[in-house]
Amino acid sequence: MHAEQLEVAEFFARHQPFNLLSEERLEQLSGEVDVAYFKAGTQIKEFGDEISDWYIIRSGAVEVYRRNGDLYNRLSEGGFFGEFGLLRHGRVRFPIKALEDTLVYLIPEDVFNDLFDNNEAFADIVEVEDRTRLRQAVARRREDANELMTAKIETLVGRDAVTLPPTASVREAAIRMSEEGVSSVLVLDEQMEEEPVVGIITDRDLRNRLITPGLSFDTPVSEIMTSELISVEYGQFVFEAMLLMLRHNVHHLPVLKKQRPLGVIAISDIIRYESQNSLFVVSSIFRAQSLEELSALKSDVSACFLRMVNEDANSQMIGTAMSVIGRSFKQRLLELGEEKLGPPPIPYCFLALGSMAREEQLIVTDQDNAMILDNRYDPDLHDEYFKALAQFVCDGLDACGYTYCNGDIMATNSRWRQPLKVWEQYFTDWIEKPTPEFLLNSSIFFDIEGVWGETRWAVMLNDLILRKARKNPRFLACMARNALQRTPPLGFFKDFVMETDGRHSNSINMKRRGTAPLADLVRVHALAIGSREHNTFDRLRDIIDSDLLPRGRGPDLRDALELIAMVRIRHQALDVEAGNEPDNNIEPENLSDFERKNLKDAFQILSNAQKFLKYRYQPGRVG
Numbered sequence: 222m223h224a225e226q227l228e229v230a231e232f233f234a235r236h237q238p239f240n241l242l243s244e245e246r247l248e249q250l251s252g253e254v255d256v257a258y259f260k261a262g263t264q265i266k267e268f269g270d271e272i273s274d275w276y277i278i279r280s281g282a283v284e285v286y287r288r289n290g291d292l293y294n295r296l297s298e299g300g301f302f303g304e305f306g307l308l309r310h311g312r313v314r315f316p317i318k319a320l321e322d323t324l325v326y327l328i329p330e331d332v333f334n335d336l337f338d339n340n341e342a343f344a345d346i347v348e349v350e351d352r353t354r355l356r357q358a359v360a361r362r363r364e365d366a367n368e369l370m371t372a373k374i375e376t377l378v379g380r381d382a383v384t385l386p387p388t389a390s391v392r393e394a395a396i397r398m399s400e401e402g403v404s405s406v407l408v409l410d411e412q413m414e415e416e417p418v419v420g421i422i423t424d425r426d427l428r429n430r431l432i433t434p435g436l437s438f439d440t441p442v443s444e445i446m447t448s449e450l451i452s453v454e455y456g457q458f459v460f461e462a463m464l465l466m467l468r469h470n471v472h473h474l475p476v477l478k479k480q481r482p483l484g485v486i487a488i489s490d491i492i493r494y495e496s497q498n499s500l501f502v503v504s505s506i507f508r509a510q511s512l513e514e515l516s517a518l519k520s521d522v523s524a525c526f527l528r529m530v531n532e533d534a535n536s537q538m539i540g541t542a543m544s545v546i547g548r549s550f551k552q553r554l555l556e557l558g559e560e561k562l563g564p565p566p567i568p569y570c571f572l573a574l575g576s577m578a579r580e581e582q583l584i585v586t587d588q589d590n591a592m593i594l595d596n597r598y599d600p601d602l603h604d605e606y607f608k609a610l611a612q613f614v615c616d617g618l619d620a621c622g623y624t625y626c627n628g629d630i631m632a633t634n635s636r637w638r639q640p641l642k643v644w645e646q647y648f649t650d651w652i653e654k655p656t657p658e659f660l661l662n663s664s665i666f667f668d669i670e671g672v673w674g675e676t677r678w679a680v681m682l683n684d685l686i687l688r689k690a691r692k693n694p695r696f697l698a699c700m701a702r703n704a705l706q707r708t709p710p711l712g713f714f715k716d717f718v719m720e721t722d723g724r725h726s727n728s729i730n731m732k733r734r735g736t737a738p739l740a741d742l743v744r745v746h747a748l749a750i751g752s753r754e755h756n757t758f759d760r761l762r763d764i765i766d767s768d769l770l771p772r773g774r775g776p777d778l779r780d781a782l783e784l785i786a787m788v789r790i791r792h793q794a795l796d797v798e799a800g801n802e803p804d805n806n807i808e809p810e811n812l813s814d815f816e817r818k819n820l821k822d823a824f825q826i827l828s829n830a831q832k833f834l835k836y837r838y839q840p841g842r843v844g
Contacts, residue, residue, distance in 0.1 A: 229326065232279065235299070236277075242343065254277075254326045255326070256279075256325070257276075257324075258322070258323070259319040259323045259325070261321050264316070265317040267316050268315070269313060271311055271312065272312065272330075274327040274333075275301065275328040276302050277300075277301045277328065278298055278299065279298065281323025281324060282296065282297040282321045284296075284320045285315045286317075292780075373455070373456060373457070373459070374453055374458065378476050378483055379484070382475070382476075383398070383405075383406045384409040384482060385408055387442060389441070389442050390438065390440065391431050391438055391439075391442055393442075394406050404423055404487060405485050405487070406422050407421055408420035408421065415480060418480070420446030421446060421450060421475060423447075426446070427445075431445055451471050453465060454477055455478045466488060473486070502521050502525050502546055503545065503546060503549045506518060509553060512557065512617050512620060515617065515621050516620045518621070522546055525542070526539070526543060526584045526794065527797055527798065530790055531794070535783065535787070536581075537783075539583070540582060540583065540786075543584065544578075544581065544582040547582050547623065548670075550618060550621050550623070551573065551614065551672050552672055555614055555672075555673045557613075557617075558609075558614055558617075559610070562610055562613070567597050570672075570673070570674040570676055571614070571672045571674055572672065572679060573590060573669070574590060574665055574668060575589040577589070578668040578755055579757060581757060581786075585805055586623060586624075587624045587626050588618045588619070588624065589626055589631070589665060590631055590637075590672075591630070591632050591637040591638065593639070593678045595640065595641070595675075596640045598640040607632075611631070611638055615631050628665075630665055644678075647666075649689065651666075652693055655696050660703045664741060667748070668755055670755060691751045697748060697749055698838045701745050701837070704831070707737055708734070709738065710824060711821065711825065728808045729809065731805050732805040735786075735824070736785055738827060738831070739782045740757045742827075742830055742834045743782075744757075744760070745838065746769055749769070749838075750763060750769055758783075761778060761779050765779075770833070771833070774829075778826060780823075781823035781824075781826040785823050788807065789805060793805075
């Protein structure tokens with residue numbers, strides 16, 4: 222062989238899938254390739270371009286895009302692209318742009334087809350690696366995945382909205398609903414120019430708010446309508462409508478376009494799009510009449526989780542749906558608890574903490590919760606009731622698969638069952654006097670959401686946190702130091718560092734060493750900029766918009782979080798499918814070459830982000 226061919230053959234021998242070929246075939250292949258060079262910023266291929274070669278990156282890096290312009294993946298040395306187009310009608314599916322000065326080997330289409338058709342192992346890796354690369358590197362769903370993920374809400378609107386003015390009677394509403402064959406009407410006040418849709422009446426409202434209390438059929442619709450509307454914009458996705466229905470337990474959603482009513486969608490419309498079954502799970506939760514019936518739904522929750530994973534939902538969709546399911550269990554248990562113990566003697570708010578509050582809950586989780594009580598709380602008069610209610614709910618959650626918190630962060634602990642004024646003092650002390658214990662509490666309690674009762678109190682506490690934290694550089698510096706205690710599992714030579722404790726030795730805890738430190742550092746940045754978001758991805762969006770991070774770091778963090786989360790999620794799903802107890806630990810030998818390489822890249826991004834965090838929040842620097 223010539224020296225140039227020898228170098229090409231040696232390069233191929235170092236990279237999949239070529240290392241599966243015989244030396245003879247590699248030698249032959251090295252004489253069949255061409256070479257091309259692209260300067261940084263060059264558009265290599267546009268969507269729909271004809272393609273007649275398979276591209277293998279010798280040096281440099283490229284970016285792969287979706288049709289809509291969203292970044293889909295980044296590829297470097299040993300990466301390949303163009304096989305989708307060669308396998309599907311010779312047209313480019315994913316636009317490619319050179320990120321750096323890039324040298325590529327071009328393998329002609331007939332050579333590629335010969336390799337693909339006559340080497341099964343080679344073909345398997347090309348198909349799986351390409352699909353996995355594009356899905357996992359930024360964990361986007363495939364082009365042909367479930368329509369629920371990409372369908373716009375407007376596709377579900379089959380007819381114009383039926384509307385009535387606020388002065389119309391409920392008799393007129395019932396007649397219109399019957400004539401039009403609909404189960405709801407929107408109440409439209411044309412005098413309200415900016416937000417003319419002022420309410421909605423459903424057939425359930427007619428039963429519960431008109432017939433049951435025995436009101437006159439001449440009652441104005443304004444007196445029985447639901448005025449605090451939960452609505453969606455026509456351009457949102459179907460899965461977003463599904464999650465709104467789950468979160469607010471509503472069955473109809475007005476669809477608006479520039480604040481004007483376009484139509485109304487119902488649960489039945491979404492069911493026709495085959496949701497991830499979380500609608501059915503939540504519906505079953507609220508129909509359950511006992512703890513035994515709730516506990517029996519554990520297998521449905523697992524099935525829902527598996528279906529979402531297998532249908533390529535991303536981590537934010539999965540985390541949100543699983544968190545909604547968890548909150549629904551809490552809400553139904555609180556309802557059953559009040560039925561058993563009687564109405565509460567004073568108002569209260571039950572809190573979700575941590576991953577559930579961030580809408581990042583998965584199948585492996587314990588329970589973190591607390592309770593805010595009215596400031597009129599008197600332990601002698603009221604504690605017996607709320608202690609019993611907390612015990613009923615926490616025992617019920619454990620029976621439903623949400624294990625007791627090892628750190629006793631539960632409403633059964635009287636420390637976390639206090640009046641609003643005590644909680645306000647807690648947060649004030651944690652921010653103004655950041656001791657190690659207080660900082661630990663901060664990492665748990667600074668993600669809170671009201672689940673049931675006076676949820677506005679949770680909003681008030683979140684406002685207090687934002688107001689005080691943003692103005693306290695010392696607290697932010699301490700929070701940053703605390704966020705650096707959990708480091709990514711990379712050694713000096715960027716090899717994985719394994720856990721050394723107990724049955725999980727020689728594995729990596731993807732929560733403790735991956736998603737948790739990412740959530741911790743994003744929380745610090747979010748507090749610094751005053752973001753009101755809870756979800757880590759939503760916080761990252763605010764952080765990116767604030768220009769707090771160096772250019773490009775925000776999107777890198779987002780992709781790293783998605784990849785780490787999806788590796789964790791998929792391995793939990795594999796455990797569930799195999800009938801094993803799922804956990805957060807993975808063994809590197811069970812990772813594909815792709816996962817191993819890209820996880821190292823993601824963990825390196827996390828490591829760099831922690832270095833910036835340490836630099837950014839030095840005492841006296843924040844401001």
